[in-house]
Each structure stands twice: as C-alpha cells, then as structure tokens.
Amino acid sequence: MSTELAGRVSVVTGAGRGIGKGIATAFAREGSKVVIADRDGASAETTAAEIREAGGHAVSVRVDVADEPSVAAAFDEIHRRFPAVDVLVNVAGIWVGGSLTEIAVEDWDRTMNVNARGVFLASRSVLPRMVERKRGTILTVASTAAFKGTRRAGAYNASKAAAVGITRNIALDYAAYGIRAAAICPGLVQTDMEVQLRKFRGDTEEYRRFVLAAHPLGRIGTPEDVAQAAVFLASDRASWITGSCLIVDGGTLA
Numbered sequence: 001m002s003t004e005l006a007g008r009v010s011v012v013t014g015a016g017r018g019i020g021k022g023i024a025t026a027f028a029r030e031g032s033k034v035v036i037a038d039r040d041g042a043s044a045e046t047t048a049a050e051i052r053e054a055g056g057h058a059v060s061v062r063v064d065v066a067d068e069p070s071v072a073a074a075f076d077e078i079h080r081r082f083p084a085v086d087v088l089v090n091v092a093g094i095w096v097g098g099s100l101t102e103i104a105v106e107d108w109d110r111t112m113n114v115n116a117r118g119v120f121l122a123s124r125s126v127l128p129r130m131v132e133r134k135r136g137t138i139l140t141v142a143s144t145a146a147f148k149g150t151r152r153a154g155a156y157n158a159s160k161a162a163a164v165g166i167t168r169n170i171a172l173d174y175a176a177y178g179i180r181a182a183a184i185c186p187g188l189v190q191t192d193m194e195v196q197l198r199k200f201r202g203d204t205e206e207y208r209r210f211v212l213a214a215h216p217l218g219r220i221g222t223p224e225d226v227a228q229a230a231v232f233l234a235s236d237r238a239s240w241i242t243g244s245c246l247i248v249d250g251g252t253l254a
C-alpha cells in the first residue's frame with residue numbers, strides 16, 4: 001500500500017459502483033480512510049467491505065445527495081465518526097437522455113437535482129469545518145459534456161456545466177482558507193451509466209465505431225483511469241491547483 005493520502009479522511013459520493021467505487025478504492029489504497037456515500041446503501045456497504053478486506057479503512061453511509069434532509073443526516077453521522085473531512089469527492093450522478101423537447105420536466109429537475117444541487121449540498125456540508133481548519137479539498141466529477149454538447153442530453157449537459165461552475169465558485173470563495181476545488185471531466189467510461197447511454201443510442205455497430213473514433217487513444221476509459229487523476233488532485237502534488245478542470249478523456253476534446 002502506498003501513502004500518498006495517508007492520514008486523510010475522504011468522503012466519496014456515488015461510490016457504490018462505477019467511477020466513485022474506483023476513486024474510493026484508489027484513495028484507500030493510498031492510505032486514506034474512506035466514507036462510501038451512496039443512495040444505494042447495500043452497494044455502498046459492499047464497496048466498503050471490499051476495501052476493508054483488501055486492508056483499507058472504509059465505512060458506508062446511505063445518502064441521497066439531491067435531498068437536503070438526507071444530506072444533513074448523512075454528514076451529521078460522518079462528522080460524529082470523523083471530526084474532520086479532508087477531501088470530498090462529488091461523484092454521484094445520473095444520466096437521462098433526451099433533447100429539450102423530448103425530456104419530461106421531472107427528468108430535467110431530477111438530473112439538475114442530483115448532478116448540480118447534490119454538489120452544492122454535499123460541498124456546503126463540509127465547507128464550514130474546512131474553513132475552521134483552514135484546509136480541505138473538494139473534487140467533483142463533471143464530464144466533457146460540460147464543454148462540448150452531446151446530442152439529446154440537454155439536462156445532462158446543463159448539469160455538468162453547472163458542476164464546473166460550482167467548482168470555480170468554491171475555488172474563489174474559499175481559497176483564502178487554504179481550500180482547493182477542482183473538477184475532473186471524463187470522456188466515456190466503462191460503467192453502468194455507459195451501458196445505459198449505449199442502449200439509449202441504439203447500441204449499433206455504427207455507434208460503437210463512432211465512440212472509438214471519438215476517443216483518439218482507441219478505447220473508452222476505466223474507473224481506474226479517472227481514479228488516478230482524482231488521487232493526484234487530492235494529493236499535495238496538486239497544492240497549487242484550484243478552480244481547474246482536469247480533462248481525462250482519451251483525447252476526445254482534442
């Protein structure tokens with residue numbers, strides 16, 4: 001086990017599976033104690049148990065990041081168990097397909113509530129203690145969709161641009177307290193969300209060729225690809241990085 005994040009307490013939302021699970025596992029490998037926070041309590045506990053079996057420190061907590069009382073209760077519990085959170089990683093997110101005239105208003109609201117409001121609610125839960133301690137890092141997994149439009153994903157595009165906006169705001173308002181914020185913007189990553197997206201696009205041979213062509217490095221990403229970027233941004237090696245977006249996309253935006 002290496003020690004890049006030794007002695008830190010990190011909370012990773014959406015860590016029951018996918019990219020969040022990859023980040024939580026990598027953080028634990030680097031010596032951080034990790035809180036696995038997910039709407040799906042059972043999968044959160046499975047991730048935590050797997051980390052403990054591998055020799056790491058992890059606990060799980062159920063939270064719906066879009067729901068204010070749920071976030072308040074979860075962070076009360078986290079702060080009872082750990083007096084200080086050093087790193088928050090906002091990963092919980094959903095993807096709902098559809099152009100603006102296709103999607104239901106409820107789906108727009110749900111997407112914004114998880115992907116943007118969730119970042120706001122979780123971040124403001126840890127910021128007061130970070131301010132007191134004059135240290136802390138808030139990372140948010142946004143998407144290349146924050147910078148480039150993707151067809152028939154109106155709510156998702158908007159929500160990820162909002163997540164980047166929140167990141168920049170945290171960076172400016174809390175820099176004086178030694179708090180850093182950064183966004184990680186992945187291209188397509190092999191997870192359940194990618195399967196959902198592929199099915200929405202028809203899952204044709206043509207679509208698969210299009211996806212590969214859109215990633216010059218010749219493959220889509222893995223949760224581990226994103227986790228490596230998150231470990232770097234959470235570590236002291238990134239101590240002069242704030243308000244930035246690290247693009248991790250196999251070359252898509254290039």
Ligand SMILES: NC(=O)c1ccc[n+]([C@@H]2O[C@H](COP(=O)([O-])OP(=O)(O)OC[C@H]3O[C@@H](n4cnc5c(N)ncnc54)[C@H](O)[C@@H]3O)[C@@H](O)[C@H]2O)c1
Nearest residue numbers: 014016017018019039064065092093143188189191192193
């Ligand atoms: N997979 C991709 O291609 C891709 C690309 C760019 C960005 N992202 C972003 O990365 C993040 C993780 O995506 P993923 O591919 O791992 O997705 P995923 O669907 O595989 O996993 C998402 C996790 O978030 C949890 N979650 C969903 N809503 C929640 C809520 N309201 N409260 C708490 N937890 C909640 C789910 O239970 C699940 O464990 C998302 O924000 C997504 O938008 C994904």
